Amino acid sequence: MKEKPDMQSISVNIAQTEDQVYALLDEVPEDDPEPLEHVEHLAAVLIKPFFENEKTTYGVLSSLQGKYIPVFYGTTRFLDTSLPGFDMAVPGILIEFIPGTNLSQIDPTRIGLDSVCSTAVDIVNAYSDLHILNRDVRLENWIVKPNGSEVVMIDFGHCRLRREDEDDQAWKRAKGSEDEEGCVGCVARNKFGWNYVRSLRFAVWEWEE
Known part of the structure; x- marks a missing residue:
């Protein structure tokens, strides 16, 4: 039986880029019990640039908030579980609800x-x-x-x-x-x-x- 690698030894750093996540996933055994968590982290990494774009844009467009665009209240991080080498927190923004x-x-x-x-x-x-x-x-x-x-x-x-x-x-x-x-x-x-x-x-x- 193939010995499962110690995830702590795979990486002591958090994968921050798409390439880093894929490299880390390549070292995860096929019978890993938490495949969905790894996919969720990949999704979080892929959406991070869009999160940063949105956060930056709301800051620049502060004069339009409350009339032409929603009011921006801040950012948040959704925490679920933790895996060595993976940041499982998903970033989010808090904005005004606009009915319509x-x-x-x-x-x-x-x-x-x-x-x-x-x-x-x-x-x-x-x-x-x-x-x-x-x-x-x-x-x-x-x-x-x-x-x-x-x-x-x-x-x-x-x-x-x-x-x-x-x-x-x-x-x-x-x-x-x-x-x-x-x-x-x-x-x-x-x-x-x-x-x-x-x-x-x-x-x-x-x-x-």
């Missing part, structure tokens, strides 16, 4: 469509003014409040800040390529018939290259 329906599921005849969609585009421009790039703008990430005229943006796990070495042209290319405004305006126009005109704020023209 996500924008992809609304009935456009029952809300103030122009007010909601115009505000959504304004929110994109507001966080863009604060040098945020969001790579996950979609209707599902907007909550229309029960009054049918207010909308709040959620989910900032795929955001990043403008880098210090990112000049104006590089930033415009990154923003233009993502087309965050169009991800709201164009989709709302196609789905609901909303009258949207693209602003071309981050368009890069040939003469600028």
Whole structure:
């Protein structure tokens, strides 16, 4: 019978990266009694960058909290069990609960469509003014409040800040390529018939290259 290795001897450090977790998992015997716990740790490591992105973005967007995005209350760590070499704590954020329906599921005849969609585009421009790039703008990430005229943006796990070495042209290319405004305006126009005109704020023209 193959002798089970002592998990304490596998690593005295906590695996912090995806590669480190996979390397540690390679040393775990096939008959290990706690395979799910190892998978849970891998999931925690994989989501950590999104947690950090969201936490950082809420800090930068503090001026928008409570009106255009939820209030950010802080962070937490969910503790379950412990395994040598693995950090089993799962990070989380604490934010304001926003009642309502996500924008992809609304009935456009029952809300103030122009007010909601115009505000959504304004929110994109507001966080863009604060040098945020969001790579996950979609209707599902907007909550229309029960009054049918207010909308709040959620989910900032795929955001990043403008880098210090990112000049104006590089930033415009990154923003233009993502087309965050169009991800709201164009989709709302196609789905609901909303009258949207693209602003071309981050368009890069040939003469600028």
